[in-house]
Amino acid sequence: MNDQNAPTRSIDNSTAMAAVQRSLGKRNRAERRFRFFGIASIGIALALLMVLFWTIISSALPAFTETSIDLEITLPADEIDPQGSGDPAVIGDANFPKYIKRAMYSLFPEVTKRRDKKQLAGLISPGAAFKLREHAMSDPSLVGTTIVLRVPMSDDVDQFKKGQITADIPESDRRISDKQIAWVQTLTDMGLVHQGFNKTFFTAGDSREPELAGIWGAIMGSIFTMIITLALSFPIGVASAVYLEEFAPKNRLSDIIEVNINNLAAVPSIVFGLLGLAVFLNFAGLPRSAPLVGGMVLALMTLPTVIIASRAALKSVPPSIREAALGLGASKAQAVAHHVVPLALPGMLTGAIIGMARALGETAPLLMIGMVAFIVDFPGNFTDPATVLPVQIYLWADAPERAFIERSSATTLVLLCFLIMMNGLAVILRKRFERRW
Amino acid sequence: MTQMNVKTDDEILSENSMTASSPVTQEAPRPTFVTRGVDVFYGDKQALFGIDLDVQASGVTALIGPSGCGKSTFLRCMNRMNDTIDGCRISGQILLDGEDIYDDQVDVVHLRARVGIVFQKPNPFPKSIYDNVAYGPRIHGITSSKSELDDLVKHSLEKAGLWGEVADRLDEPGTGLSGGQQQRLCIARAIAVQPTVILMDEPCSALDPIATARIEDLMGELREQFTIVIVTHSMQQAARVSQRTAFFHLGELVEVGATADIFSNPVEQRTQDYITGRFG
Numbered sequence: 001m002n003d004q005n006a007p008t009r010s011i012d013n014s015t016a017m018a019a020v021q022r023s024l025g026k027r028n029r030a031e032r033r034f035r036f037f038g039i040a041s042i043g044i045a046l047a048l049l050m051v052l053f054w055t056i057i058s059s060a061l062p063a064f065t066e067t068s069i070d071l072e073i074t075l076p077a078d079e080i081d082p083q084g085s086g087d088p089a090v091i092g093d094a095n096f097p098k099y100i101k102r103a104m105y106s107l108f109p110e111v112t113k114r115r116d117k118k119q120l121a122g123l124i125s126p127g128a129a130f131k132l133r134e135h136a137m138s139d140p141s142l143v144g145t146t147i148v149l150r151v152p153m154s155d156d157v158d159q160f161k162k163g164q165i166t167a168d169i170p171e172s173d174r175r176i177s178d179k180q181i182a183w184v185q186t187l188t189d190m191g192l193v194h195q196g197f198n199k200t201f202f203t204a205g206d207s208r209e210p211e212l213a214g215i216w217g218a219i220m221g222s223i224f225t226m227i228i229t230l231a232l233s234f235p236i237g238v239a240s241a242v243y244l245e246e247f248a249p250k251n252r253l254s255d256i257i258e259v260n261i262n263n264l265a266a267v268p269s270i271v272f273g274l275l276g277l278a279v280f281l282n283f284a285g286l287p288r289s290a291p292l293v294g295g296m297v298l299a300l301m302t303l304p305t306v307i308i309a310s311r312a313a314l315k316s317v318p319p320s321i322r323e324a325a326l327g328l329g330a331s332k333a334q335a336v337a338h339h340v341v342p343l344a345l346p347g348m349l350t351g352a353i354i355g356m357a358r359a360l361g362e363t364a365p366l367l368m369i370g371m372v373a374f375i376v377d378f379p380g381n382f383t384d385p386a387t388v389l390p391v392q393i394y395l396w397a398d399a400p401e402r403a404f405i406e407r408s409s410a411t412t413l414v415l416l417c418f419l420i421m422m423n424g425l426a427v428i429l430r431k432r433f434e435r436r437w
Numbered sequence: 438m439t440q441m442n443v444k445t446d447d448e449i450l451s452e453n454s455m456t457a458s459s460p461v462t463q464e465a466p467r468p469t470f471v472t473r474g475v476d477v478f479y480g481d482k483q484a485l486f487g488i489d490l491d492v493q494a495s496g497v498t499a500l501i502g503p504s505g506c507g508k509s510t511f512l513r514c515m516n517r518m519n520d521t522i523d524g525c526r527i528s529g530q531i532l533l534d535g536e537d538i539y540d541d542q543v544d545v546v547h548l549r550a551r552v553g554i555v556f557q558k559p560n561p562f563p564k565s566i567y568d569n570v571a572y573g574p575r576i577h578g579i580t581s582s583k584s585e586l587d588d589l590v591k592h593s594l595e596k597a598g599l600w601g602e603v604a605d606r607l608d609e610p611g612t613g614l615s616g617g618q619q620q621r622l623c624i625a626r627a628i629a630v631q632p633t634v635i636l637m638d639e640p641c642s643a644l645d646p647i648a649t650a651r652i653e654d655l656m657g658e659l660r661e662q663f664t665i666v667i668v669t670h671s672m673q674q675a676a677r678v679s680q681r682t683a684f685f686h687l688g689e690l691v692e693v694g695a696t697a698d699i700f701s702n703p704v705e706q707r708t709q710d711y712i713t714g715r716f717g
């Protein structure tokens with residue numbers, strides 16, 4: 001024993017201390033370096049995130065305002081309802097675009113040329129006529145009077161008013177002519193043009209006209225799709241996780257299943273779309289473009305995430321709880337149902353919500369099953385054709401009109417808000433139900 | 438070698454059952470548990486070698502021995518808690534009141550209702566104190582009404598010496614109690630199922646001396662009604678609480694006998710070495 005210790009003892013105490021000092025400096029430098037790299041990476045990540053948010057928000061904000069005009073419109077009784085029946089069906093058949101145009105022409109009596117008149121009428125959105133029609137039909141007594149109605153202006157005027165299109169650009173390169181700009185100026189000077197909150201964006205469905213397009217249809221589609229996804233993936237995922245974790249014998253087969261589930265979580269989402277197309281649409285004959293099928297495909301995609309998160313949650317329940325229940329004579333199923341699953345539930349819910357958040361932002365698999373169609377109506381149930389928020393972003397980002405670009409960004413912002421809300425909910429659930437033992 | 442050991446154990450056993458039984462009761466000894474040739478394997482590793490042990494009804498039997506000697510494994514065999522461990526195999530016979538508990542006919546749920554267990558680390562459910570105690574009776578349907586259940590919970594907590602401390606806060610979580618209180622709650626929870634045997638796996642190893650003393654006092658009271666088998670690391674504890682002691686070493690039952698005999702006058706050299714602190 002003493003012989004072994006002899007060489008170490010022979011090192012002088014002071015030399016040992018000096019060596020420690022030297023290595024200490026080196027270690028401290030290494031530690032500082034390591035921390036700096038960590039902080040630098042976080043800084044880069046945050047900076048990129050800021051850039052992302054700044055880009056999206058700055059390009060999205062204009063979409064939340066719209067340009068409209070107070071038009072004095074005459075509704076001639078002899079043209080709209082010559083019999084004076086007051087029947088909305090009769091009123092609905094009238095040529096409302098004509099009255100809008102007339103209202104515009106009366107503002108600029110000097111415009112007489114056919115081409116100019118067309119340009120003048122083009123300042124107003126085609127949606128104005130629909131609005132006027134609805135207005136007249138809801139109150140037949142307006143027929144034969146002159147009313148002032150606030151109607152949307154065309155997206156080009158809107159873009160000009162927001163400064164997205166400026167007069168500096170050569171006339172041939174912009175969608176609004178010099179004449180139109182002059183008219184808009186005149187109308188603005190007359191105090192007829194208003195810029196206000198764009199309610200249409202949140203209440204309307206898709207449209208070919210940017211000023212009439214909204215995301216409510218896409219939101220409804222997303223909600224229907226998510227309901228199906230949650231209803232399928234959560235129960236199936238939790239049941240599989242509970243069986244695999246608590247009941248399945250640990251053998252080769254369960255190992256293979258585990259590996260495959262983990263692999264499934266990494267499969268590109270479009271593959272699930274192809275599967276949905278082949279199985280749900282072509283084989284099972286389910287309706288195309290429907291939230292039902294979209295939800296089923298996304299449920300397939302979400303399942304591995306839910307299973308993996310649920311298994312992790314079950315694993316984190318201390319074995320002592322299982323033993324306590326079993327030791328009292330609870331059956332395996334009772335121990336799991338009464339104690340293990342309730343304790344694992346917050347973790348399972350968190351996993352499900354994160355899986356849902358991923359599904360909510362998913363586009364590719366939905367393209368394969370036809371949810372990419374141009375759909376104006378709101379979906380009323382699970383089998384109506386619908387689109388979802390991310391697909392709406394994709395569709396609008398592709399559109400040639402400048403005004404669709406900002407709406408695309410605004411939709412992204414709305415989608416991000418939903419995602420942040422869902423992740424926030426996951427955090428709250430985790431904090432709220434976190435148990436200590 | 439093993440053969441020889443088993444033989445000596447048998448001799449000791451018969452010897453001890455004679456010496457231990459005569460002074461305690463005049464009746465013939467009525468062992469609650471009889472184990473014969475119990476081998477336990479974890480995978481390929483054998484943890485217990487041919488254990489033959491009788492556990493007397495009412496009274497405390499202590500299982501002592503160094504870490505890894507298989508005493509906890511043996512305890513967990515007695516209410517089949519080892520069933521939950523993957524790769525654990527058991528051969529031999531364990532008879533509870535003459536019935537082989539590893540028989541296919543035996544429902545493990547029923548067995549565990551008769552043989553309760555208290556674990557090393559207090560493990561109350563993260564539920565209220567009341568629900569902790571009421572859980573066992575509820576799943577077994579022991580009580581038929583709310584008031585009956587209330588009485589049983591009260592009675593069990595009283596038996597465990599916890600009623601006075603928690604009577605006014607039964608709705609609070611069991612996990613909020615101190616370590617010693619939690620362990621007594623676990624004992625109350627086990628008692629509530631009305632078992633005949635209570636197994637205790639080092640019930641005091643996570644507790645401070647004061648809490649330990651309370652649990653030991655409790656065992657003294659409970660042994661009137663229940664057969665208690667306790668695994669302990671502390672020889673002092675074994676000496677204090679038990680009437681019979683079994684010494685395990687390297688998966689073998691080395692010696693079993695009246696506690697006083699084991700500590701004052703052990704037959705085996707290994708027992709002698711262990712209790713005098715030469716190893717373990």
